[in-house]
Amino acid sequence: NNFLSPVIDINRTSVHTIQNRINNSGSASSGEAVTKGGSELSKYITRKVELAEEADAAEIFLNVKRPGDTDVLLFARVLGGGDTSSIEDKPFVLVNPVLGSVPVSNTFQEVKYQMDPTGATFGTSTFSTIQFKIVLISTNSSQVPQLRDFRAIMAT
Numbered sequence: 001n002n003f004l005s006p007v008i009d010i011n012r013t014s015v016h017t018i019q020n021r022i023n024n025s026g027s028a029s030s031g032e033a034v035t036k037g038g039s040e041l042s043k044y045i046t047r048k049v050e051l052a053e054e055a056d057a058a059e060i061f062l063n064v065k066r067p068g069d070t071d072v073l074l075f076a077r078v079l080g081g082g083d084t085s086s087i088e089d090k091p092f093v094l095v096n097p098v099l100g101s102v103p104v105s106n107t108f109q110e111v112k113y114q115m116d117p118t119g120a121t122f123g124t125s126t127f128s129t130i131q132f133k134i135v136l137i138s139t140n141s142s143q144v145p146q147l148r149d150f151r152a153i154m155a156t
Contacts, residue, residue: 019141020042020138020141020142020144021041021042021141022040022041022042022136022137022138022141022144023040023041023042023137023138023141024040024071024137024138024139025039025040027039028040028071028073028135028137029073029094032073032075032092032094032133032135033075033091033092033093033094034091034092035088035089035090035091035092036088038133038135040135040136040137042135042136042137042138042144043133043134043135043136044133044134044136045131045132045133046131046132046133046150047131048079048087048129048130048131049129049130049131049152050128050129051127051128051129051130051154053156054081054126054127054128054156055126055127055128055130055154055155055156056116056125056126056127056155056156057114057115057116057154057155057156058076058114058115058130058152058153058154058155059112059113059114059152059153059155060074060076060095060112060113060114060115060132060150060151060152060153061110061111061112061113061149061150061151061152062074062110062111062113062134062147062149062150062151063108063109063110063111063147063148063149064102064103064105064108064109064110064111064145064146064147065105065106065107065108065109065145065146065147066102066103066104066105066109066145067104067106067138067143067144067145068104068143069138069139069140069143070136070137070138070139070143070144070145071102071136071137071138071145072102072111072134072135072136072137072145072147073094073134073135073137074094074095074097074113074132074133074134074135075092075093075094075095075132075133075134075135076092076093076095076115076130076131076132076133077090077091077092077093077122077130077131077133078090078122078124078127078129078130078131079124079127079128079129079130080123080124080125080126080127080128081124081126081127081128082128083124083128087129087131092133093121093122095113095114095115096113097111097112097113098112098113098114099111099112102145108146108148110149126156130152130154132150132152134147134150
């Protein structure tokens with residue numbers, strides 16, 4: 001209509017800006033296998049879980065929505081039964097998904113991980129304390145992986 005002009009109401013205008021703190025250093029699998037710190041910006045470290053009975057295996061489940069050019073890595077560290085040192089002094093170890101990688105998907109998909117700490121990987125055949133670290137990686141801060149329903153089952 002030629003008799004109307006646009007009106008902008010400054011009192012009701014708002015802008016929401018979001019920048020996800022995420023990166024891809026290219027060395028996450030080795031750069032995060034440390035006791036403290038790491039090479040990636042986006043990570044979640046669980047509290048240490050002290051088990052009532054020692055376990056020798058764990059199954060971990062995550063529901064993941066993973067766009068392309070992103071990834072989700074799971075690390076764990078354990079403290080053997082009778083070990084008097086602190087779990088914070090143990091380095092995290094990469095745990096791979098059962099299917100080999102986290103599937104790219106626009107919907108949440110369940111991803112299963114299995115860890116058997118027997119042998120040289122964890123340095124103990126049983127464990128009484130465990131802690132996890134989840135690392136999120138992306139080359140684009142506007143496309144990030146999302147997680148929900150983290151579950152871990154320890155067994156003997």
